[in-house]
Amino acid sequence: MSSTTTAQETKWWNGGRSPFNVEYGKLMMWYFLMSDAFTFGAFLISYGTIRFSQNFWPDPNVVFNAFPGTGHINLPLAFVSVMTFILIASSVTMVLAVHEGHRSNRRGVIKWMLWTILGGIAFLLCQAWEWHHLITGENAVLADGNKIELIGQTMGGNPWGKLVEGSVVTDALKNSSTQTLASIVHEHHTDLSLDELMKKPKDELIGMINIAEMHIREKGPIAFGGYFYGITGFHGFHVFSGVIINIIMLTMTVKGVFDRKGHYLMIEKAGLYWHFVDLVWVFVFLCFYLI
Amino acid sequence: MSEVTFHHHVPGEENVKRIKKTFWLLSFITIIELGMGFSIYFIHKNPDYSHAFVLAIKGAIVILSLAKAFYIVSIFMHLGDEIRNMIMTIAVPLMLFIWFIAAFLWDGSSYKNLRNKYDKHFQERTTEKKDTSGH
Numbered sequence: 001m002s003s004t005t006t007a008q009e010t011k012w013w014n015g016g017r018s019p020f021n022v023e024y025g026k027l028m029m030w031y032f033l034m035s036d037a038f039t040f041g042a043f044l045i046s047y048g049t050i051r052f053s054q055n056f057w058p059d060p061n062v063v064f065n066a067f068p069g070t071g072h073i074n075l076p077l078a079f080v081s082v083m084t085f086i087l088i089a090s091s092v093t094m095v096l097a098v099h100e101g102h103r104s105n106r107r108g109v110i111k112w113m114l115w116t117i118l119g120g121i122a123f124l125l126c127q128a129w130e131w132h133h134l135i136t137g138e139n140a141v142l143a144d145g146n147k148i149e150l151i152g153q154t155m156g157g158n159p160w161g162k163l164v165e166g167s168v169v170t171d172a173l174k175n176s177s178t179q180t181l182a183s184i185v186h187e188h189h190t191d192l193s194l195d196e197l198m199k200k201p202k203d204e205l206i207g208m209i210n211i212a213e214m215h216i217r218e219k220g221p222i223a224f225g226g227y228f229y230g231i232t233g234f235h236g237f238h239v240f241s242g243v244i245i246n247i248i249m250l251t252m253t254v255k256g257v258f259d260r261k262g263h264y265l266m267i268e269k270a271g272l273y274w275h276f277v278d279l280v281w282v283f284v285f286l287c288f289y290l291i
Numbered sequence: 292m293s294e295v296t297f298h299h300h301v302p303g304e305e306n307v308k309r310i311k312k313t314f315w316l317l318s319f320i321t322i323i324e325l326g327m328g329f330s331i332y333f334i335h336k337n338p339d340y341s342h343a344f345v346l347a348i349k350g351a352i353v354i355l356s357l358a359k360a361f362y363i364v365s366i367f368m369h370l371g372d373e374i375r376n377m378i379m380t381i382a383v384p385l386m387l388f389i390w391f392i393a394a395f396l397w398d399g400s401s402y403k404n405l406r407n408k409y410d411k412h413f414q415e416r417t418t419e420k421k422d423t424s425g426h
Contacts, residue, residue: 012376020377021295027377030370034381041388045395052399055407055417061332076332081325088321092314095367099306162419275367279360286356290328291349 029269033276036238040280043234044287047227058160058220060289063153066133072187080289083126084281090119091278094246098271101264106253109267113250116274120243127236131229140184140216142168147175148216150183158225161218169216173206181205184214228288235284238277245270313366320355327352 012019020027051057061076068079093115100108138150139159151159164172173181182197185208189197197205249270258264327348334340334348365371370378407414 012374018295020380021374022377023295030377030381034384037385038387041391045391048392049395049399052396053402053406055403055414056419059332059335061329061335077325077329081321084321085318088314088317091363091367092310095310096307099310272368275363278367279363282356282359282363286324286352290324290352290356 023265026265026269026272029272033272036276037280040231040234040283043227043231044283047223047231047287050221050223050227054221054223056162056221058158058224060291063134063160064130064289066137068129077289079126079130080285083123083130084285086119086123086126087278087281090116090123091275093119094271094274098264098268101258101267104259104264106256106259109253109258109264110250113246113253113267117243117246117250120239120246120274123239124236124243127232127239131232134228138183140180140214142172142216142218146172147177148172148180148184149176150180151219153225153228155226155229157222158220159217160220160224164216164218169211169214172216173209173211174202178202178205181209184209231284232288235277235280238280242270242274242277245273309366313362317359317362320359324352324355327355 012021022030064080065074065076066079067073067075093112097109097112097116100112134153137152137159139152140148141151141159141161142164143149143151151157153159178198181202182194182200182205185197185205186192186194188210189208249267252258252266253264258266331345331348334345370381
C-alpha cells in the first residue's frame with residue numbers, strides 16, 4: 001500500500017509526470033468514447049423528441065414479441081432479453097481478458113478474447129434475425145381506412161398503430177384482395193396450401209377468419225421504423241467494428257506482440273471500446289424495448 | 292518521462308471476485324427491468340389503466356438503467372479506479388446531457404400540445420379512444 005500513500009502526496013501539476021496518471025492512448029480512447037456518447041445521445045434524444053410529439057406510440061411488448069422457431073406464439077421481450085444477456089456476458093469475458101492482460105498471462109487473454117468475439121458474433125446474428133423478422137413480417141393493417149393489407153416494419157411504415165375493432169374490420173375484410181385473405185387464413189390453417197385457398201371465393205375465406213383474434217391495427221407513426229433501424233443499426237455497426245478490433249487484438253496476442261512490448265495496454269483500450277458498446281445497449285434497450 | 296506514475300489495479304483474485312459480483316448485479320437489475328417492462332403489457336390490457344402508474348414504472352426503469360450504466364463504467368471500464376482529475380474531465384462534459392434531454396423532450400411535448408390545440412383533426416386521428424365496445 002506504500003505506493004498509494006506516496007501517490008496521495010504527489011503534486012500532480014508540478015511537471016515531470018502525467019497529471020492524469022493514464023497512458024496517452026487510453027486517455028484519448030476515453031475522450032473518443034465521450035464524444036461517441038454524445039452522438040448516440042443525440043440520436044436517442046431526437047427519437048425522444050419525436051416520441052413526445054406524438055399522441056400515440058407503439059407498445060414495445062406488441063412489436064417485439066417473436067422468438068426464433070416458435071412461430072406466432074406471443075412472447076413479448078423474450079428474444080431481446082437473450083440479446084441483452086449475450087452482451088452483458090461478453091462484457092464480463094472482456095473484462096476478464098483485460099484482467100489476464102494485467103498479469104501478462106497470454107493464454108488467459110486468448111481464451112477470454114475468444115469468448116468475447118463469440119459473444120459479439122452471437123449478438124450480431126440475433127440482431128440480423130430480429131431485423132429480418134420485422135422487415136419481412138406479415139402483419140394485418142387497415143390501409144386507406146377501408147381494406148386490409150399485410151405489411152412488415154420498414155422505414156416507410158409499420159403495422160403498430162391503434163387497434164381497429166368492430167364493423168370497420170368486417171367492412172375492410174370485404175374490400176381486401178383474395179391474396180391477402182388467403183394469406184391470413186393460411187396462418188391458422190396450414191394444412192391448406194396457399195394455392196388451394198386462392199381458389200376459394202372471398203366469402204368463404206372471410207368465414208374461415210376468426211375476427212376476434214385478428215388484432216388488426218392502423219399504421220403506426222412512420223418515424224418508429226426509421227429510428228429503430230437507424231439507432232439499433234448504428235449500435236450494431238459499433239458491435240461489428242468492436243468484433244473486428246477484438247479479432248485484431250486476438251491475432252496480435254497470439255503472435256506475441258504484447259509480450260514483446262511488455263504490456264497488454266492495447267487489450268485494455270479495446271476493452272474500453274467493447275464496454276462502451278454494452279453501455280450504449282443499456283440505453284438503446286431502455287428507449288426502444290422497455291419504456 | 293513516464294505517463295503512468297503508479298499502478299492502482301489489484302491483479303489478483305479480489306479483482307475477479309469484484310467482476311463476478313458486478314455481473315450478477317447487472318443480470319439481476321436487467322431481470323427486474325424486464326419484469327417491469329413486461330408488466331406494462333398487462334396494465335395496457337385494462338382499458339382504464341392509470342397513466343401516472345405506467346409513468347412511475349417507466350421512471351423506475353430509467354433509474355435502474357442509470358445504475359447499470361454506473362456499474363459498467365465504474366467497474367468494467369475501471370473509471371472508478373482512475374484519479375479524480377481524470378474522472379472529472381469525462382464526467383463534467385456529460386452534464387450537458389441534463390440540459391440536452393430536458394430541453395428537447397420539452398420541445399417535443401410542446402409541439403404536441405400546440406398541434407392538439409390548433410389541429411383538432413390530428414388529435415382525433417391519433418389519440419387512442421377509450422374502449423367502448425367492452426372488449
